[in-house]
Amino acid sequence: GQQVMQIPQYQHVQEGEDFTTYCNSSTTLSNIQWYKQRPGGHPVFLIQLVKSGEVKKQKRLTFQFGEAKKNSSLHITATQTTDVGTYFCAENRDDKIIFGKGTRLHILP
Amino acid sequence: EAGVAQSPRYKIIEKRQSVAFWCNPISGHATLYWYQQILGQGPKLLIQFQNNGVVDDSQLPKDRFSAERLKGVDSTLKIQPAKLEDSAVYLCASSRGATQYFGPGTRLLVL
Numbered sequence: 001g002q003q004v005m006q007i008p009q010y011q012h013v014q015e016g017e018d019f020t021t022y023c024n025s026s027t028t029l030s031n032i033q034w035y036k037q038r039p040g041g042h043p044v045f046l047i048q049l050v051k052s053g054e055v056k057k058q059k060r061l062t063f064q065f066g067e068a069k070k071n072s073s074l075h076i077t078a079t080q081t082t083d084v085g086t087y088f089c090a091e092n093r094d095d096k097i098i099f100g101k102g103t104r105l106h107i108l109p
Numbered sequence: 110e111a112g113v114a115q116s117p118r119y120k121i122i123e124k125r126q127s128v129a130f131w132c133n134p135i136s137g138h139a140t141l142y143w144y145q146q147i148l149g150q151g152p153k154l155l156i157q158f159q160n161n162g163v164v165d166d167s168q169l170p171k172d173r174f175s176a177e178r179l180k181g182v183d184s185t186l187k188i189q190p191a192k193l194e195d196s197a198v199y200l201c202a203s204s205r206g207a208t209q210y211f212g213p214g215t216r217l218l219v220l
Contacts, residue, residue: 031207042200042211043152088151092207095140096165099151 004029004089006100014108019079021103023072023089031092032065032072037102038085046074048092081107111135113212115201121218127189130215134182134203140164142209143176143186144200152200158184191219 005024013019023032031050035043047056049065049072056063062075076083086102114133122128134141139160144152155174157164161181169176173192178184188195198214 033207042214044211045208048207090151095204095207096154096157097142097152097209099153101149101151 003098004032004091004100006089006103008103009101010104010106012106012108013079015081016078019076019083019105021074021087021089021105023074023100025070025091028069029072029091030069032069033090033092033097034063034072034074035088035090035099036085037088041085043088043099076105079105079107081109083107113201113203113210115199115212115215117215118213119216119218121220122191123220124193125190127187128191128217129185129187130199130201130217132184132186132201132212134184134201135205135210138203138205138210139181140204141178141184142202142204143184144202144211146198146200146214148197155186188217191217193219195219 007022031048033048034046036046037043047063052069053067054065060077064073084107086104088099088102090097090099116131120128141158143155145155146152155169156166156176158178161178174188176186196219198216200214201212202209
């Protein structure tokens, strides 16, 4: 079925650097959700965006939903070692979550 | 509030054996999901229950996988017989709205 595409697949950054992951769809999304999965852990819901052009912030995390509702981004400012993990975007369609393949973030000390 | 509980946490079996996983959702959550997460990929929905009824099982390999939620609370997922490609983490999640809450998962290794 239709899946949201995420880039990059992997990202290594120095601690303190910024990080961005992008999510793209060929069709209009009804919403976009972001999850974080720590190594060996389970996905944890971070946020849901619904409106065109919506921007939400959670401390050092900034989430954006594109004007056409076909793309989204997650930006982390000044990464810390606790940010390590895989970040998934997903669409909630009729209470079914369709996940992207995720971006794995590795922090270099 | 207690989270989603799953057991066992780890399981190693040989191919062609059977295995069962158990999930107890968050109290009051009517919707329950089973996902399969293969290493390096995002979770893939296997089956979705609303109370004790199946909402979506289109991606469940029904020749070997089965799931039930008889009383609308706990759920079990069974694989019989297992194949090597079934090695994955099996995640259970529950929801009462847009947010899904995931359990810790069962890590299955098929040898």
